[in-house]
Amino acid sequence: MLKALNKTGLVFFPAFDWAIDPTHPEREERLLYTQDQFTEEGIFDISGIIEYKPDLVTPDDIRRAHFCVPDEKTITTQSHLISAGGAKAIADAVLNHEVKSGFALVRPPGHHSMRVSHGGRGFCHINIEAIMVEYIRSQFGVKKIAIIDTDCHHGDGTNDIFWHDPDVLFISLHQDGRTMYPGSGFPDELGGPNAKGSNLNIPLPPGTSTEGYLYVIKNCVLPVLEEFKPDLIVNSAGQDNHYTDPLTNMNFSAQGYAELTSLLKPDIAVLEGGYSIEGALPYVNLGIILAMAGLDYSGVVEPDYNPERLRQTVSITDKIKKTTSLVNSYWNQKDTLRQKAGRIGDLVVRHREVFYDTDNIFERQKEKVRICRDCGGCFEIDSKATPGHHILAVHIPINACHSCKETGYRFFDQADVNKFDKVFLQDRPKDIYEIK
């Protein structure tokens, strides 16, 4: 019988009774064929692959990563709480050293959910990786975490949540935002003034194949990880780069996903998107779990796989090389960029607009962040949703310096309750959340 080389945890939660709506891509059937493939392969019988039951995340867990408006209960369903709880259960198994690494094969996904969440965008309501990462930081005191988002869509939610955080390296590989939802994730989006370069965005041209993905991993992601030296690597393992995915235009394969996983060696992988539920997911998920367990995955090949037909053009290869060297140069300049971002103690203001396609909500934000060299800097977000609520949200980062803690409380205390429906304070050092 098979024995995994690396003890690997698996949370499998297909939520067979939950859908956004009956014909939506994010529906009951999505992981059915993956379950069939896993069961038929005998994955749950492999010695060293341990199946865990998902937890249910609590409002306190969500409040470390999000400001849910009007509250957690209104914008989530039980399914979201279990999906995030699946990621949390895997985190526990890995951080308690029960397994070397783990895969949360859960739905619904979460990487389009931003720090302020008024509802659903891009099939996501709450950000399951971010909730997990904040849980790991509070519960286990892990300092430096890298999140590599390989979903075909820009992981704009995760990008937003860790925008100002120099201790969380977020790298997203995705189809070019000019051709794909959510339309963001360009190389010059590098993070807030205190965390420039700790967010790297690598847009890839439509038609990128396995060769292109692995080029970026080897020539950008791995060297950057080598330098950042994270204590923990998380992979937001979206599977919509697959050549059969109905929503995207890429040419990635199950073999490619498995090889990417064995190169990246994530401690935790969390399923994100991926909507080719029959032609891709069963094989891609199988490739990922086998690669994590250190087992031979060479036989995991889609029945209709034809590498010749999927080969990328020379011009695509050139574009990818150019983007990679651009991103690398930004990474190398990150310290200078942070120095130039402003004077310590200054408040930098950013205005932006966020559209929630799933729930049809329009949000305007005004954000003020304190320039700081000692921590990620505290910030406040004035957010008004139409239809919806007008709120003020104050965040004090987990490793906040004394000045940022004080400034954060000043933001909160000075907020005029008559002007907002609600005012929130997320004090990460104390792990408390206040509402007025």
Place this chain on the structure above:
Amino acid sequence: MIIGIDVGGTNTDAVLLSSSSIEKKIKVPTDSEDLFNTILSSFTRLLDNIDPKKIQRVVISTTLTTNAIVQQNMDPVGMIVSAGPGIDPRVFSTGEHYYCVTGSINHRGREKAPINKMEIEDIAKRMKKAGIEYVGVVSKFCVRNPSHEMLIKRILNKYFKKVFLGHHVSGNLNFPRRIATTHLNAAVFSLHKSFFEAVKQSLEEMGLMVPIQILKADGGTMTFESSMSFPGQTVLSGPAASIMGAIPYAPENQDAIVLDIGGTTTDIAFLVNKAPLLEPVGIRRGQYKSLIRSLRTESKGIGGDSAVRVKDKELVIGPDRKGPAMAFGGQEPTPTDALVVLGLMDEGDQENAKEGIHKIAEQLCVTDEEAADQIFKKCCSVILKKTFEMIDKLNSKPVYTVHEFLEGYKISPRKILLLGGPAPYFAKKIEELYHIETDAVPESSVANAIGAALARTTCEVSLNADTELGIVTAHEEDFAEPISKTYSDDDLVETAYTLLKEKAVNSGADPDNLDEVEVVEFQKFNIVRNFSPRGKIFRAKMQLKPGLIKGFEKVLQ
């Protein structure tokens, strides 16, 4: 009157029951070299002075196939396996004569690569030349589409005595387990067949003409005839016999623990509202994993005859057995000797038992009584610890829907039922130590034989309906029928019930004992492609629950 016989590793227990009482009960040592003789002599003694025409039912549970596996004493058989994408099928090799061939079927049951007939012919000839008589054929996802297995069988038929197909084994997915199970059926077939033919013939010579029922690992019975295709199902029927024997004493609408304390091992199982818990997929024993339906039992290497020793000033009990207790002529002290020293057990040689326990007491620097008490307590705590671990594991079983997650049933037993020789002595101690109501089952030393005698037929059917493909199938039963787009949940349940009834009656079920049917799994999915609904997938599993036949309730009062 009915007869139940349980041939165990150490002893064989047999009972003759009338509708009002236990007419006869016997216990004889098992001759593992000659199980046939053991069974026959049990029958001879039971039928002494009894008119064989009065016997309406005979159920036999044996260790025949279990022994064959343990002793690696199985026929060499051939295996042909087709896999397609996924884990390399060579990993699941069953030994020599194991061939991986081309051909592939995907998770929906669609053919992705055809079978190469020439390749199969070639392999058939090579196996034939090597003297192979029985062959197993398994293709990945055959429970979705068995056409490759059937095609291969057609080619093999002319070369071999019998060909076993993977999709007949179970409706469950699990390719590695299906390979192991199909191989097991093929490998024990001739042993099983010749053994039970001999038993049947001898019983007929005694004038016993009723069909023989054989106990399965899931605590149900099947007829000798229907066992021919699945002889592997008789593996581990022993623990099942005991659990069935505890059912009459289990509380209604509550959970109970069943502990069968034997000589070498203790089997642990659970009853939920008088129904035994089943393994979710099939029998597991260490590395060995199968698709054989089975009661959920676990064995702990501790029993009345376990060797007791002191290691680093700590008591160690089992997992080995060095022979009987010293009170009964053995060489090493055992928990049974502790019972004798404590004055709980009157049988056996007091002096020998004392001598054994004294050796332990000296090493522990305590009195003989204290040592005996420590041994006894330690036995209880080892068994109960394992039991509580099992409960935790059962309660943390992953679930796949939001509803199951929120409504998940948690097992919380309020009662312990004890079986086996030392059961009456243990009951009081366990109750005292753990404050759980604990009863020794009446007639606990032959409860296993009573369980076998009263076990009813069980079976299960698995159906898969796909309205996009327009078909409902139960490949395990060789059933496939076209369906319309409007096929519904109710239609599926109705089809399942018809198939289950037919299967049950064919396996020897009494048509009056068919009301304990339940749907154990039901799933429904919309198939959507390019944002428009294309159809529905329904999956259902229906079973005839393990339980006892009617009309013998009085025996157990």
